Amino acid sequence: MSQSATADAGWRKHLPVINAFMRYGILIIIGFMMLYPLFWMIGGSFKNNQEIFSSIGFIPKEPTLDGFKKGWETSTEYTFATYLINTMKIVVPKVIVTVISSVIVAYGFARFAIPGRKLLFALLMATVLLPKSVLLIPQYLMFREFGWLDTYLPLIAPQAFAVEGFFVFMIIQFMRSLPMEMEEAAVMDGCNSFQVLTLVVAPVILPAIISVALFQFMWSMNDFLQPLIYLSSVEKYPVALALKMSIDVTEATSWNEILAMSTIALAPSLILFFVAQRYFVEGITSGAVKG
Amino acid sequence: MTSSSVRLSAVTKSFNGTDVIKGVSLDVKKGELVVFVGPSGCGKSTLLRLIAGLETPTSGEIIIADKDVTYAHPSKRGVAMVFQSYALYPHMTVEDNIAFALKIQGRPKAEIRAKVHEVAEILQLDHLLQRRPKALSGGQRQRVAIGRAIVREPDVFLFDEPLSNLDASLRGQMRVEIARLHRKLGATSVYVTHDQVEAMTLADKIVVLRAGLVEQVGSPMTLYRHPANLFVAGFIGSPRMNILPATFAGSTADSVRIQTAQGSLIIPRKDVSKPASDKIQLGLRPESLSLTAPGAEAHLTGYVTLIERLGGETFAYVTLKEFDCEPIIIKLDGETAVHNHQEVALTIELKRAHLFDADDQALGHAPDFDPAQV
Numbered sequence: 303m304s305q306s307a308t309a310d311a312g313w314r315k316h317l318p319v320i321n322a323f324m325r326y327g328i329l330i331i332i333g334f335m336m337l338y339p340l341f342w343m344i345g346g347s348f349k350n351n352q353e354i355f356s357s358i359g360f361i362p363k364e365p366t367l368d369g370f371k372k373g374w375e376t377s378t379e380y381t382f383a384t385y386l387i388n389t390m391k392i393v394v395p396k397v398i399v400t401v402i403s404s405v406i407v408a409y410g411f412a413r414f415a416i417p418g419r420k421l422l423f424a425l426l427m428a429t430v431l432l433p434k435s436v437l438l439i440p441q442y443l444m445f446r447e448f449g450w451l452d453t454y455l456p457l458i459a460p461q462a463f464a465v466e467g468f469f470v471f472m473i474i475q476f477m478r479s480l481p482m483e484m485e486e487a488a489v490m491d492g493c494n495s496f497q498v499l500t501l502v503v504a505p506v507i508l509p510a511i512i513s514v515a516l517f518q519f520m521w522s523m524n525d526f527l528q529p530l531i532y533l534s535s536v537e538k539y540p541v542a543l544a545l546k547m548s549i550d551v552t553e554a555t556s557w558n559e560i561l562a563m564s565t566i567a568l569a570p571s572l573i574l575f576f577v578a579q580r581y582f583v584e585g586i587t588s589g590a591v592k593g
Numbered sequence: 594m595t596s597s598s599v600r601l602s603a604v605t606k607s608f609n610g611t612d613v614i615k616g617v618s619l620d621v622k623k624g625e626l627v628v629f630v631g632p633s634g635c636g637k638s639t640l641l642r643l644i645a646g647l648e649t650p651t652s653g654e655i656i657i658a659d660k661d662v663t664y665a666h667p668s669k670r671g672v673a674m675v676f677q678s679y680a681l682y683p684h685m686t687v688e689d690n691i692a693f694a695l696k697i698q699g700r701p702k703a704e705i706r707a708k709v710h711e712v713a714e715i716l717q718l719d720h721l722l723q724r725r726p727k728a729l730s731g732g733q734r735q736r737v738a739i740g741r742a743i744v745r746e747p748d749v750f751l752f753d754e755p756l757s758n759l760d761a762s763l764r765g766q767m768r769v770e771i772a773r774l775h776r777k778l779g780a781t782s783v784y785v786t787h788d789q790v791e792a793m794t795l796a797d798k799i800v801v802l803r804a805g806l807v808e809q810v811g812s813p814m815t816l817y818r819h820p821a822n823l824f825v826a827g828f829i830g831s832p833r834m835n836i837l838p839a840t841f842a843g844s845t846a847d848s849v850r851i852q853t854a855q856g857s858l859i860i861p862r863k864d865v866s867k868p869a870s871d872k873i874q875l876g877l878r879p880e881s882l883s884l885t886a887p888g889a890e891a892h893l894t895g896y897v898t899l900i901e902r903l904g905g906e907t908f909a910y911v912t913l914k915e916f917d918c919e920p921i922i923i924k925l926d927g928e929t930a931v932h933n934h935q936e937v938a939l940t941i942e943l944k945r946a947h948l949f950d951a952d953d954q955a956l957g958h959a960p961d962f963d964p965a966q967v
Contacts, residue, residue: 484680486647486674486680487674487741488682489647489667489668490645490647490667490672490674491668491741492694492697493668497697501693505682506684508684
């Protein structure tokens with residue numbers, strides 16, 4: 303009796319370890335399943351074209367850089383570098399104007415008693431619910447009148463007017479959590495409204511700003527539809543269009559090249575995410591007021 | 594450092610039709626430390642924010658250093674403010690926090706550095722200059738907030754309940770520090786608090802506010818000894834003044850005869866005119882009551898119902914015979930031998946007794962009070 307009791311207790315002593323083992327085991331298995339397509343893509347980019355379809359594993363039997371070499375040259379007259387640079391030419395200005403315009407508009411909503419603020423805010427929120435495809439035709443016609451077709455302007459310019467209601471909303475929420483006294487202290491120290499925003503508010507809401515920049519960066523990198531509509535010359539294509547193009551043009555698609563270029567295309571977003579990750583975690587506002 | 598006066602004349606402020614400040618006129622002399630006290634919602638913080646320029650008055654004038662600043666920008670008024678929550682800039686080091694106002698003014702770098710270090714030395718912050726606010730303790734943050742105010746060399750310092758976020762022991766320490774700093778800089782200061790101990794210890798002059806109106810202005814001791822009405826009497830002093838019901842029974846040039854549930858008392862009191870209603874109130878501070886010494890006259894009798902021993906002093910709660918009122922509190926020496934349910938006789942220090950009429954206004958004044966001096 304007493305022996306079985308001690309045996310029982312001995313088993314229970316290991317319960318936390320077993321518990322952790324099972325929890326992490328399940329998490330690792332699910333995580334692996336979720337990421338498998340990504341691993342497969344990276345692995346596939348080092349395989350030759352036949353092997354991609356003949357095995358399900360992602361570790362290449364005969365690793366080769368062929369995919370990267372040929373893929374980089376592309377089937378067009380431009381190398382893949384051109385398309386990467388084109389993407390950056392769209393994405394970088396887009397992110398910058400998005401952040402600036404969203405922060406300014408959010409500050410206005412969060413801190414100024416504008417007449418009709420509630421109605422304006424409701425309208426802004428309504429645009430979040432509006433399907434983007436509804437805007438495609440009127441916008442296309444408008445930008446054609448401007449003579450902006452086949453330029454990057456239709457992709458970038460709208461963002462200068464804080465059109466992403468979601469970003470504005472996100473920053474407003476962040477600003478509302480800031481103590482008013484901090485901004486009042488800045489006013490007493492001699493700041494005008496613009497200085498309060500740039501010197502005090504913006505640095506404090508940096509985590510939100512970085513989140514906005516990161517979202518916009520990733521969304522714009524992945525955006526396929528808008529460049530497809532507005533860009534017609536191949537020399538201006540971003541990565542998303544270039545990848546699609548290489549599927550179309552070649553008769554027998556070289557999947558290893560596409561996978562290799564997809565891997566490269568993925569790199570900027572991934573790198574940026576890991577660099578910026580700590581800002582999500584770091585609560586920079588702590589210490590502003592008591593707490 | 595120049596110090597100058599603040600003058601408010603008939604200042605009012607309404608928020609969405611609600612009158613928060615209902616006409617306040619006030620004079621703060623150069624170098625004076627004036628404390629606004631009152632219960633929460635009395636408008637004391639709003640009044641401070643009006644002086645700071647964070648709010649604009651609905652009517653009236655605000656004059657600082659002989660300039661009308663009623664509608665001037667906060668930074669153009671020569672005022673600096675210390676906030677309750679400190680309101681430090683979390684992304685800047687202590688040095689940058691203190692230097693911020695000077696940087697906005699566009700002062701030369703060398704001058705800013707010198708000033709910041711001078712201020713840091715006064716406040717013993719030298720070794721913390723490179724830290725961020727979140728790495729500081731509550732008291733240190735408070736000192737940075739004060740440093741940020743000092744560095745601007747303002748005409749007037751404004752303090753908005755600066756100590757209420759600190760724990761009790763630190764609060765006492767910072768209170769002494771603020772008093773010392775005020776003496777050292779000699780700057781005009783306006784200080785808001787709901788803590789009457791802070792008000793009593795720091796103030797040159799106390800302004801008691803209630804519901805947007807000034808109840809009484811005076812030095813701490815004037816307010817304590819000669820409250821103009823029952824509200825001030827109850828607000829200043831801890832434990833509170835005891836209030837007993839009584840009836841007016843006639844007065845002479847320097848005394849008043851009153852009738853209480855335990856008989857009549859003659860209270861020395863000047864300039865008493867017959868009140869509209871005979872119902873009056875007798876105010877007795879806990880320390881102006883004592884256990885009747887052998888041979889002395891007893892004014893009141895009752896039973897002890899509770900004893901609080903604080904060490905140096907003892908508070909006894911006494912339920913009075915015949916009276917229809919709360920138990921009164923008397924302050925005794927720490928070693929006094931009293932016990933629960935003991936029957937006690939009490940002697941009143943009659944010249945320290947207060948009288949209020951049915952409308953809570955003080956009835957006459959104590960014999961040692963000269964109204965012309967205030």
